Amino acid sequence: MLSGAVLGGIFASPSVSAVLAAIRAAAASNNNKGVLLIVKNYTGDRLNFGMACEQACQSNINCRMVVVADDCALQRQKGITGQRGVAGTCLVHKVAGAAAAAGKTLDEIVDIVSEVCSQIGTLGVSLDAVTVPGAKSLNTRLDDETIEIGLGIHGEAGMRQVPLMTANEIARDLLKSIQDYGRAATNSEKEDVIPFFEQGDDLCVLVNNLGGTSNFEMSIFAGAVVSELEEAYMVKVSRLFVGSYMTAFDTHGASITIFNLSSVSDQIKTFLDAPCSAPSWVECDPVAAHPRDSLQEVPEVAQVNESTLKKPPLKIARFDELSKTLVLKAVQKLSENEALLTKYDTIVGDGDCGITMKRGANEIEQRLVNGDIDTTHPVSLFSNIADGVSSAMGGTSGFLLELCFRKMSSTLSKCESIAAADINSAFMAGVDALSIYGGATIGSRTMMDALIPAAKSLVENSDLKLAATEAKLGAESTAKMKLASAGRSNYLNAETLEGTPDPGAVAVSIVLDAIS
Numbered sequence: 001m002l003s004g005a006v007l008g009g010i011f012a013s014p015s016v017s018a019v020l021a022a023i024r025a026a027a028a029s030n031n032n033k034g035v036l037l038i039v040k041n042y043t044g045d046r047l048n049f050g051m052a053c054e055q056a057c058q059s060n061i062n063c064r065m066v067v068v069a070d071d072c073a074l075q076r077q078k079g080i081t082g083q084r085g086v087a088g089t090c091l092v093h094k095v096a097g098a099a100a101a102a103g104k105t106l107d108e109i110v111d112i113v114s115e116v117c118s119q120i121g122t123l124g125v126s127l128d129a130v131t132v133p134g135a136k137s138l139n140t141r142l143d144d145e146t147i148e149i150g151l152g153i154h155g156e157a158g159m160r161q162v163p164l165m166t167a168n169e170i171a172r173d174l175l176k177s178i179q180d181y182g183r184a185a186t187n188s189e190k191e192d193v194i195p196f197f198e199q200g201d202d203l204c205v206l207v208n209n210l211g212g213t214s215n216f217e218m219s220i221f222a223g224a225v226v227s228e229l230e231e232a233y234m235v236k237v238s239r240l241f242v243g244s245y246m247t248a249f250d251t252h253g254a255s256i257t258i259f260n261l262s263s264v265s266d267q268i269k270t271f272l273d274a275p276c277s278a279p280s281w282v283e284c285d286p287v288a289a290h291p292r293d294s295l296q297e298v299p300e301v302a303q304v305n306e307s308t309l310k311k312p313p314l315k316i317a318r319f320d321e322l323s324k325t326l327v328l329k330a331v332q333k334l335s336e337n338e339a340l341l342t343k344y345d346t347i348v349g350d351g352d353c354g355i356t357m358k359r360g361a362n363e364i365e366q367r368l369v370n371g372d373i374d375t376t377h378p379v380s381l382f383s384n385i386a387d388g389v390s391s392a393m394g395g396t397s398g399f400l401l402e403l404c405f406r407k408m409s410s411t412l413s414k415c416e417s418i419a420a421a422d423i424n425s426a427f428m429a430g431v432d433a434l435s436i437y438g439g440a441t442i443g444s445r446t447m448m449d450a451l452i453p454a455a456k457s458l459v460e461n462s463d464l465k466l467a468a469t470e471a472k473l474g475a476e477s478t479a480k481m482k483l484a485s486a487g488r489s490n491y492l493n494a495e496t497l498e499g500t501p502d503p504g505a506v507a508v509s510i511v512l513d514a515i516s
Contacts, residue, residue, distance in 0.1 A: 001097035001278040002038075003029065004298075010132060011154040013044035019052035024301035027061045034062040034106030038092055038113070040085025041069035043438075047399045050437025054403055058309065058383070058410040064106055065437070066113050068092050070122045070257065072181035073150030073159045076193070084152050087208040087246040088120035088257040091272070094281065098271035116268060118184050119260045121196050123150060123174045124210060126253030127164075130155035133249065149173065153210070153248045167217075171224040172232070174256050179233075183260065197235050197260050204239040204259035204272065205229065211247035213254055218242055221254055239272065243282040311379045312412070315419040323375045326515040327368060327385070331361035333514035334507060344503040353503040356395050363392035378423055382409040397504055400438060400447065404430035424458045431455040442474075445481045445497070447504030450474040454512055468509070468516040475505035 003026040008014035019037070026035045035056065039049045049065055056063040070088030095116050099109045126148045129141055132155065141157065142148055147170070150159030165173070182193040197203055207222040222242045229235050238261065246255075261269055276283070316322070335358045342354030367373045367388050374380035386405035389398055407430040408423075415422050431451045440446045442453070454471035458464070479501040 001093050001276055001281065003035075010134075013042065013048045016048050016051045016055070019049050020055055021300055023052060023056045023061060023063055024059075025298045027056070027063075028301045029298070032060075032062060034064070034109075036096060036100075036106060036109055036113070037063065037065040038089065038096060039065055039067050040089055041067050041071075041083055041439075042085065043396070045085075046437055046439060047396065047403075050433075051399060051403050051406070053437075054406045054410065054433060058406055058413075062106055064110050066092070066096075066110060066117065067439075068117055068120075070117070070120045071150075071152070072121045072123045072178045073152075076181075086122045086124065086153055086257075087206060087255045088122045088259070090208075090245040091120060091204070091206060091257065091259050092116050094276065095268055095271045097276070097278075098274035101274070102271070112268060112271070115264055116259070119263050120257060121178045121181055121183060122208075122255050122257040123178050123181075124152075124158070124208075124253060124255035125149050125170055125174060126151050126158070126210065126251055128212070128252040130211075130248050130251045148253075149177070151251075151253065153246060155248060155251070167221045167224040168228070171221065171228045171256070175225065175228055175233070175258075178256065178258055183263075196258055197229075197233060197262075199234040201235045201260055201262040203229065203235050203237050204241070204261055205237050206241040206245060206257035206259070208246055208255045208257065209242075209244040210251040210253040210255060211244065212250040212252040218254060225256055241282060244280065309379055309383065309409070310413045311377050312415045313417040314377060315417055316423075319378070320376045323378070323381055324368065327373075327375070327381075328365065329514045330511045331365045331368075333510055334358065334361040335365075337507075337510050341503045341507055344500055344506060347500045348497055349503060352395065353397060353507065356393050356397055357507050360389050360393035360398060360401070364388045378418060378426075379409050379413045382406070382412070382426075396438075397447070397507075400434050400504075403437060404434055404451075406430075407433040421459075421462060424455075424462060428455040428459050443481070445478050445483070445502050447502065447508050449478050449502065450505035450508035450512075454508065464512070464516040468512040471505075471509040471512045475501050475509040478502040478505050 004022045006014040006019050006022045008018070023035050023037070037049050037053055039045050046067060053063045053065045068085040068089045069083040071084040071086050074083065076083070092113055096109055096113050099112050104112065127142070131138060142161070145164050146161050147164055148158035148161050151157065179196045181196065183196050185192040185194045205225060207218065207225055209218050219242070222240065226237050226240060229237055338354040338358040340354070341357055342351060345351050345353035364373070364385060367384070368375070373384040373388065382405045386402045386409065389402040389405065392398075393401065408426040411426040411429040412418055412422060431448070434451065435441050435448060440448045442449055450471040451474075453474045454467040457470040458467040461467070479499055482498050
């Protein structure tokens with residue numbers, strides 16, 4: 001099913017280096033035919049796996065990433081951080097693994113998996129909260145007469161608490177919520193949302209044990225789910241999976257995943273039904289091999305030296321001198337505005353934006369002075385800046401900036417030759433990467449509100465002053481936004497947000513103004 005799993009701390013994302021090591025190992029085992037990262041929709045996972053994906057691509061590893069967001073607990077209007085990746089991810093694993101085993105290319109698998117993701121929805125229920133290993137106290141938010149609907153797989157509170165219900169009542173409640181949440185219409189040019197299933201549809205249902213539920217309880221609940229679907233909704237449950245597929249330690253609860261098979265190709269059904277040797281996939285036959293291949297240690301694959309990156313011919317006069325001057329202007333201006341950025345971030349964030357930006361700026365300036373940043377070629381310049389940002393900044397803004405610079409470097413390394421227009425296009429590619437992996441775009445009230453219009457202007461006009469103007473207008477527009485769909489501002493109300501611009505967007509504006 002999967003070639004590997006990358007572990008982080010308890011309820012935490014694995015590090016970029018751990019993900020990258022797994023990518024290298026997987027790529028080495030299949031002669032670099034391609035590596036697909038299947039990531040659940042949590043900010044830390046998206047950023048860390050996304051960064052590792054870009055670093056792998058920079059090292060000439062064919063790597064792609066798909067984000068699964070099957071949670072139906074929160075309203076769609078909650079933004080990109082609302083719809084989490086939960087138990088439906090296991091069905092994505094199954095189909096992707098079978099497609100790979102059938103010889104599909106990486107791009108074909110991404111298309112197949114994307115189709116699966118559009119047709120799965122999940123909702124969970126718990127009778128008790130999770131016990132985190134090593135915790136000094138127990139989570140007692142649920143008493144013996146209360147259950148929680150819509151909880152996450154990391155012990156997060158659900159969307160509502162209700163009095164204890166029977167298995168039939170719980171199944172009815174969860175299925176109605178999934179049905180009302182809906183799915184994207186497959187044959188619509190617009191992003192229409194339609195009911196998750198209709199009379200006569202063919203469904204695959206996964207009833208997942210969250211960790212502490214007995215087989216007895218699971219069987220009763222699974223029966224209630226199938227009865228409700230077939231009797232009340234008049235649908236056909238052709239595939240029923242029941243077991244511990246995605247657990248949260250000892251959480252006494254379960255989740256229902258609906259996969260609408262009437263809206264997918266016969267090929268996907270074939271992959272779903274294909275034989276599987278994964279030890280926890282309930283429908284598999286026993287594995288004859290002993291010991292199991294998955295228990296064998298895979299040797300670590302050495303990192304590819306970044307000096308092997310292709311550096312196409314440069315068609316920009318005095319690039320060394322010009323780049324050094326502009327970088328110095330940018331970092332010095334950013335350091336000078338630390339207080340302003342801190343002021344804004346204290347209101348709409350966690351107060352560390354100014355300090356983080358200044359720390360990164362000082363690191364880049366020091367490396368530039370010490371000759372640790374190669375300014376003779378843009379491929380090495382942006383790669384070296386990414387290294388500096390990675391070592392000094394940290395936080396979400398640090399990840400995003402590093403990601404942007406790495407994408408710029410890898411994009412330019414693939415050019416036949418490099419002119420100013422190619423650098424503008426690489427900047428656009430870097431900004432696009434932030435949107436793809438981070439999920440934010442224009443209107444999210446983040447640095448993207450400054451970056452996207454600036455990058456588009458630069459590509460269209462090749463004029464830094466115009467791009468800087470667009471960045472400033474974008475940053476100023478965030479002060480009028482009463483809703484943030486990404487970042488820490490997502491947790492704040494309209495009264496707190498209104499009147500204060502996003503500090504990340506302001507930082508972008510400051511940098512572009514400095515180099516224009």
